[in-house]
Amino acid sequence: MSIDLETLFTAFNATVGKPAMTDAGFGDTFRQMMTALVRFDYVVVFAYRAKERPIDLYSTFDRDENIVFVTLYQAGPYLLDPFYHTARERREGVFRMRELAPDRFFSSEYYRTYYVQTGLAEEIGFFVPIEGDITVVLSLMRREQTGPFPPAEFTTLKKVEPLVVSMVKHYWSGLTPRFNARFVARGKSRRKSEVMPRADTVWHDLNLTGRETAIVELVLQGHSSESIGLKLNISTGTVKVHRRNVYRKLGISSQTQLLSLYLKNLS
Numbered sequence: 001m002s003i004d005l006e007t008l009f010t011a012f013n014a015t016v017g018k019p020a021m022t023d024a025g026f027g028d029t030f031r032q033m034m035t036a037l038v039r040f041d042y043v044v045v046f047a048y049r050a051k052e053r054p055i056d057l058y059s060t061f062d063r064d065e066n067i068v069f070v071t072l073y074q075a076g077p078y079l080l081d082p083f084y085h086t087a088r089e090r091r092e093g094v095f096r097m098r099e100l101a102p103d104r105f106f107s108s109e110y111y112r113t114y115y116v117q118t119g120l121a122e123e124i125g126f127f128v129p130i131e132g133d134i135t136v137v138l139s140l141m142r143r144e145q146t147g148p149f150p151p152a153e154f155t156t157l158k159k160v161e162p163l164v165v166s167m168v169k170h171y172w173s174g175l176t177p178r179f180n181a182r183f184v185a186r187g188k189s190r191r192k193s194e195v196m197p198r199a200d201t202v203w204h205d206l207n208l209t210g211r212e213t214a215i216v217e218l219v220l221q222g223h224s225s226e227s228i229g230l231k232l233n234i235s236t237g238t239v240k241v242h243r244r245n246v247y248r249k250l251g252i253s254s255q256t257q258l259l260s261l262y263l264k265n266l267s
Contacts, residue, residue, distance in 0.1 A: 003156075008036035015167070026171045027058025030164070034140055037160060038153040042141040044069060046078075047172070048087040049134045049179050054078055057136070057172065068117050076266040080110045080221050083125055087135035094161045096154065097123040105222030109255040122148040124157060128168040132176035136168050202265045207249060215242045220259055 011032035015021070021029070023045075031043045044059040053074050061069050078084045082100040105111055118141075126138040140157075142149060149157075203213040211232075218228045225239040232239075252258055 004036040007032060021171050023057045030138060031060060037156050040140040041143045041146055045138045047134055047136050047175050048084060052179060055178060076263050077114045083137055086127060087137050090129045090135060091127055092129055094124060094126050094157050102222035103227050104224045108222035109259040110220055113259060119143055121146060124149055126161060126164050128165050130169055130173055134175050136172050208246060212242055212246050215239060216246050216258060220262060
């Protein structure tokens with residue numbers, strides 16, 4: 001599509017002389033900028049820190065869509081999301097979901113039971129690390145009916161990345177108090193190690209070893225046995241032995257049951 005300069009300049013004008021903007025104000029400005037450059041169906045912006053439930057800063061979903069894309073996501077599935085893991089790695093840039101996803105992501109139980117509910121053809125994210133181990137991810141989504149982003153539009157997004165990064169660091173800095181405030185409201189410690197205890201202890205409570213825990217989490221994220229072996233520097237055969245032992249310990253026989261058990265124990 002051609003660039004809509006009038007819409008783009010209008011979006012820029014909204015930031016002129018403003019030292020600060022609300023979440024909705026900056027989110028709308030970002031949406032308007034992207035509308036001038038590429039075609040998409042949804043925008044959603046999350047801030048991630050460690051294993052904490054991400055903060056939803058902005059989105060364009062209706063009420064029913066918000067349940068799938070935000071409410072259900074924040075309840076636990078985010079822990080298996082390639083975007084979440086990339087945010088935790090503090091990577092900066094513009095990435096397609098398929099660039100970040102593990103080799104078996106699109107056949108994983110997480111994909112089949114949660115991600116397909118979104119009805120997306122593609123998702124592209126601007127990853128912006130800011131202060132306090134926080135990364136802001138601004139996602140542009142296209143539905144199956146719309147189809148994936150064309151290469152030319154992805155190239156355009158890569159070119160505008162430095163501007164988006166600068167704007168995010170200016171208007172969405174200082175998110176640390178907002179993460180900490182959630183613990184004050186709940187009367188809990190602000191220590192990062194206590195932020196999401198169930199995410200850290202769920203497998204230990206199920207009597208899995210550290211190595212077994214690492215393997216089943218990679219399985220749920222969509223890694224094949226070969227990919228897991230490479231990441232953990234062990235043989236594919238050893239990975240398969242650990243997987244069989246895990247299934248035996250947990251009394252299950254499928255990845256469907258593994259994911260169900262994981263999400264159940266998270267809550």
